[in-house]
Amino acid sequence: MLTIDAQPFTYRFELAHTALVIIDMQRDFIEPGGFGETLGNDVTRLQDIVPTARRVLEAWRAAGGWVVHTREAHAPDLSDCPPSKRLRGQPRLRIGDAGPMGRILVRGEPGSQIVPELAPREGELVVDKPGKGAFHATRLEWLLRRQHVTHLLFMGVTTEVCVQTTMREANDRGFDCLLIEDATESYFPAFKAATLAMLTAQGAIVGWTAQAESVIGSLVE
Numbered sequence: 448m449l450t451i452d453a454q455p456f457t458y459r460f461e462l463a464h465t466a467l468v469i470i471d472m473q474r475d476f477i478e479p480g481g482f483g484e485t486l487g488n489d490v491t492r493l494q495d496i497v498p499t500a501r502r503v504l505e506a507w508r509a510a511g512g513w514v515v516h517t518r519e520a521h522a523p524d525l526s527d528c529p530p531s532k533r534l535r536g537q538p539r540l541r542i543g544d545a546g547p548m549g550r551i552l553v554r555g556e557p558g559s560q561i562v563p564e565l566a567p568r569e570g571e572l573v574v575d576k577p578g579k580g581a582f583h584a585t586r587l588e589w590l591l592r593r594q595h596v597t598h599l600l601f602m603g604v605t606t607e608v609c610v611q612t613t614m615r616e617a618n619d620r621g622f623d624c625l626l627i628e629d630a631t632e633s634y635f636p637a638f639k640a641a642t643l644a645m646l647t648a649q650g651a652i653v654g655w656t657a658q659a660e661s662v663i664g665s666l667v668e
């Protein structure tokens with residue numbers, strides 16, 4: 448049993464039954480010209496977590512932990528993109544439109560790729576998801592259960608949208624979830640702070656949070 452110094456109290460997990468889930472660290476959210484920027488956001492904020500996320504990923508790989516990468520990305524014919532999602536708001540480009548990194552939020556396009564620093568390795572699971580939550584309309588739950596995974600460590604973007612939605616989905620499915628505070632980011636600092644607070648409130652109502660160094664430290668105990 449490994450332990451992480453976490454909020455609101457110590458998180459305990461067995462490496463063999465735990466997956467590191469990296470949410471949507473794609474060029475579409477992190478680089479100019481992608482989905483995140485078309486929504487009107489300053490995407491440079493998200494770039495700062497890449498080195499920290501990489502340190503966690505490398506430590507997790509060295510320990511032999513199981514890794515899952517998710518990508519928010521739609522089929523080229525947009526058959527898995529509800530009109531309510533495509534038509535919402537007034538973005539400069541909509542999902543499926545051609546942008547500087549290819550079609551916005553479409554599978555296989557340059558913008559939908561994970562940033563090179565965190566690129567998946569052979570043997571690591573990559574789940575394309577049409578929604579904000581990674582359990583919606585994917586085989587993620589089946590894959591985790593097949594590996595007897597009970598605990599999930601999360602990092603990625605954005606804290607209050609895809610990360611929080613996925614963590615809440617996982618919590619309701621009975622997984623013990625921890626979010627790595629300095630390896631997740633939002634376009635809105637206040638939303639990140641509020642999310643961390645609401646996840647851990649009421650005795651870890653959704654789950655735990657911890658610093659990357661605490662997570663890495665737990666692996667070399």
Ligand code: TIU
Nearest residue numbers: 471519604605608609610
């Ligand atoms: N991955 C993810 O969080 N998708 C989003 O659309 N996030 C926003 O913050 N918009």
